Amino acid sequence: MMTKVELExxxxxxxxxxxxxxxxxxxxxxxxxxxxxxxTVQEFTGLISIAGKxxxxxxxxxxxxxxxxxxxxxxxTELTQENxxxxxxxxxxxxxxxxxxxxxxxxxxxxxxxxxxxxEKIVTPDNTRSFVIPINWRSxxxxxxxxxx
Amino acid sequence: xxxxxxxxxxxxxxxxxMICDDSNIIRRKIERELKIDRxxxxxxxxxxxxxxEAFRKExxxxxxxxxxxxEMDGIECVENLVKIKPDVLILIISALSDKATAIEALKKGAxxxxxKPFTDRQLTEAxxxxxxxxxxxx
Numbered sequence: 001m002m003t004k005v006e007l008e009x010x011x012x013x014x015x016x017x018x019x020x021x022x023x024x025x026x027x028x029x030x031x032x033x034x035x036x037x038x039x040t041v042q043e044f045t046g047l048i049s050i051a052g053k054x055x056x057x058x059x060x061x062x063x064x065x066x067x068x069x070x071x072x073x074x075x076x077t078e079l080t081q082e083n084x085x086x087x088x089x090x091x092x093x094x095x096x097x098x099x100x101x102x103x104x105x106x107x108x109x110x111x112x113x114x115x116x117x118x119x120e121k122i123v124t125p126d127n128t129r130s131f132v133i134p135i136n137w138r139s140x141x142x143x144x145x146x147x148x149x
Numbered sequence: 150x151x152x153x154x155x156x157x158x159x160x161x162x163x164x165x166x167m168i169c170d171d172s173n174i175i176r177r178k179i180e181r182e183l184k185i186d187r188x189x190x191x192x193x194x195x196x197x198x199x200x201x202e203a204f205r206k207e208x209x210x211x212x213x214x215x216x217x218x219x220e221m222d223g224i225e226c227v228e229n230l231v232k233i234k235p236d237v238l239i240l241i242i243s244a245l246s247d248k249a250t251a252i253e254a255l256k257k258g259a260x261x262x263x264x265k266p267f268t269d270r271q272l273t274e275a276x277x278x279x280x281x282x283x284x285x286x287x
């Protein structure tokens with residue numbers, strides 16, 4: 001089970017990502033537990049597997065319109081499917097990597113796996129609660145999902 | 150293997166820069182936002198293995214290096230590049246923000262560390278500091 005302090009690490013990482021990389025702060029809400037069913041999956045999802053000291057997954061999921069605007073804000077001119085996949089992977093990788101500041105070196109992160117559509121491919125570990133961190137940015141919404149044993 | 154390979158300077162006197170990151174948008178961002186006239190991008194690579202191959206063909210003077218990459222990670226790549234060209238300047242640009250990782254990269258031969266996410270200004274400052282540290286500050 002994750003602690004409030006541990007979740008705050010991911011909230012701070014998400015806040016910092018949008019303010020720094022996307023050149024516009026996001027409104028990052030309080031994490032909540034998924035009570036029933038699966039956590040939200042949008043059109044593009046970047047997923048990081050966590051091993052070592054903790055095990056589980058962290059994923060960032062967002063819509064095409066949001067990723068399009070993010071790429072534009074980052075100065076990217078090629079608004080392609082490939083770059084949207086790249087972006088969701090990079091967001092998940094950056095926030096997970098930044099978490100090592102608090103979790104330490106043994107919080108081992110994988111290279112990103114990207115899923116476009118096909119939410120059934122996102123599998124969270126059994127018997128582990130998923131926390132959703134809601135992200136509102138401009139008129140768009142996205143989610144960071146943290147599921148760690 | 151071309152141990153201690155010597156880089157041929159560019160005819161315009163600029164230093165050769167190689168960008169290594171598995172993210173296309175990060176590679177393009179670094180290339181696009183590069184504000185240092187003395188640096189010229191000669192190669193980009195999507196993982197450590199490709200970076201070593203490109204570096205053997207044409208050693209760069211300066212390298213920006215991600216750590217978490219497929220095929221060969223940035224730490225192993227740094228070791229390889231330093232064996233080929235010991236005086237190469239390497240700036241790690243990574244999301245891995247724990248001190249142990251930064252220290253390990255520096256021990257393997259990297260010269261600086263910039264944490265992702267980064268602003269254009271932070272990138273420029275980190276590269277300028279890297280060049281200053283090596284006495285390439287004009």
